[in-house]
Amino acid sequence: MKIAGLDIGTTGCKLTVFDEQGHDLGKAYRDYPVRRQVGGHEIDISVVMESVYAVIREMTERYSDITGIGVTSFGETFVMTDEQGTPQHTAMLYTDPRGSEECAFLMEKLGADRIARISGLAPHEMYSVCKIMWLKKHRPEVYQQARHIFLIGDYVVWHLTGIAQIDYSLATRSMAFDIGRLTWSDEILEAAGIDKSLLSKPVPTGTVAGCVTKAAAERTGLNPDCRIVTVSHDQVAAAVGAGAFDGETAVDGAGTVECLTPIYDSLPDIAVMSKGYFSVVPYVIPGKYVAYAFSYTGGALIQWCVNTFAKAEQEEARQQGMAVNPYLEQQYGKQEPTGLLVLPHFAGAATPYMDTGSKGAILGLNVGTSLPEIYRACMEGVAYEMRLNYDALADSGIHFTRLHATGGGARSKVWMQMKADILNLPITALQTSDAGTVGSAMLTGVAVGVFRDLKEAAAIMVRQRETYYPDPQRHEQYMRIYERYKKVYDAVRPLM
Secondary structure (H helix, E strand, O other): OEEEEEEEOOOEEEEEEEOOOOOEEEEEEEEOOEEEEOOEEEEOHHHHHHHHHHHHHHHHOOOOOEEEEEEEEOOOOEEEEOOOOOEOOOEEOOOOOOOHHHHHHHHHHHOHHHHHHHHOOOOOOOOHHHHHHHHHHHOHHHHHHOOEEEEHHHHHHHHHHOOOEEEHHHHHOOOOEEOOOOEEOHHHHHHHOOOHHHEOEEEOOOEEEEEOOHHHHHHHOOOOOOEEEEEEEHHHHHHHHOOOOOOOEEEEEEOOOEEEEOEEOOOOOHHHHHHOOOOOEEOOOOOOEEOOEEEOOOHHHHHHHHHHHOHHHHHHHHHOOOOHHHHHHHHHOOOOOOOOEEEOOEOEEOOOOOEOOOOOEEEOOOOOOOHHHHHHHHHHHHHHHHHHHHHHOHHHOOOOOEEEEEOHHHHOHHHHHHHHHHHOOOEEEEOOOOHHHHHHHHHHHHHOOOOOOHHHHHHHHOOEEEEEOOOHHHHHHHHHHHHHHOOHHHHHHHHO
């Protein structure tokens, strides 16, 4: 008996298959193009669905006994379809600039505080409801002909099962979900002029949608008895896959985007959360919530540094039989901070600013500055930004005492130690860098009866690799530099 986690990202999707003992049996991946222009950032949802069919087909050719597949996806992006689920437009990504006027209209009509208290989100044009309003206004024929409005996760689940349901955490990313009543907000939807009947039914995270349809079975090679599970927004799935289930443990998602995910054992102060644009999202455990504190450029900044400056170093590393990232880490050769200040806003600022116009900056360069110093300073900049978010969350009721680290960045011993020193918390790197698919598979295993509960699933599937403990002396060194870092955004922003 096999279970699988399907993780649908902005630029690609992957399906990972596990056995009952939690062993990773392999994965399939397909990427798809994103079109970014000045006026819009869009994705073709039909191509996403074709990629989903392809990764499932690739794995069913190896494993015919997949019992259940859990679906997790990125948030915000939506698509309007006809009765048959055919997309009626290309979909806007969360970075798409459209929807700002509609967001302002909602704030004027309901008030920013009221929207935040209902939805758990400080109003922002990135969320689905604002862009649905934009599409209805500028392409009314699409809205009039629509029979469904799906976010990505429920769109895929519908195509596999014919069931239109969405979990609470993904529904939250619309800014039209009531996190207290756990249902669509009539108040917000009425103000937005959106027909609630077009939206999928909200359900708890980890709810079975049903077995695959005959058509889906033929497209994918799945057994007709295979059950599809509505999992969650990808960050919630990653928190589950990291084994974080109470307020003592937070998750450091060290991927392309850097995301700190604390868990709250009760509803946090919405006013404090809204001030820093921190989302409040219902968690898999009833009564608990998670928040997202994130930087758009985590691993993406490190990759930019390598691609832009490290052409020769990549070749040198290859000749030595190693990857360029550890090669550059070795070249710096010290544990001490660089003293450089890197503002990691190379794709705009996320929390606690939510300023898409902010730009990146590297300060403190001189003729003796080396590439390994710049590389390490980029790592420091991401970690300082997370410390900034950690401080901004201080009054919200966080009390975590440790971090579980996932994502590609968790493989870097240097970066893990740096984060432990800057945050002054122990960080445990997990064996898998792909916590989203692990969490999706864990919830699927519970839903289809492979595991009794999440506690058993975590004991089997969450595997720790190494724990990094903060060094008090280096923490003090970093904090002296951090005091200067906190002033960089206010100093740079008026100039750029």
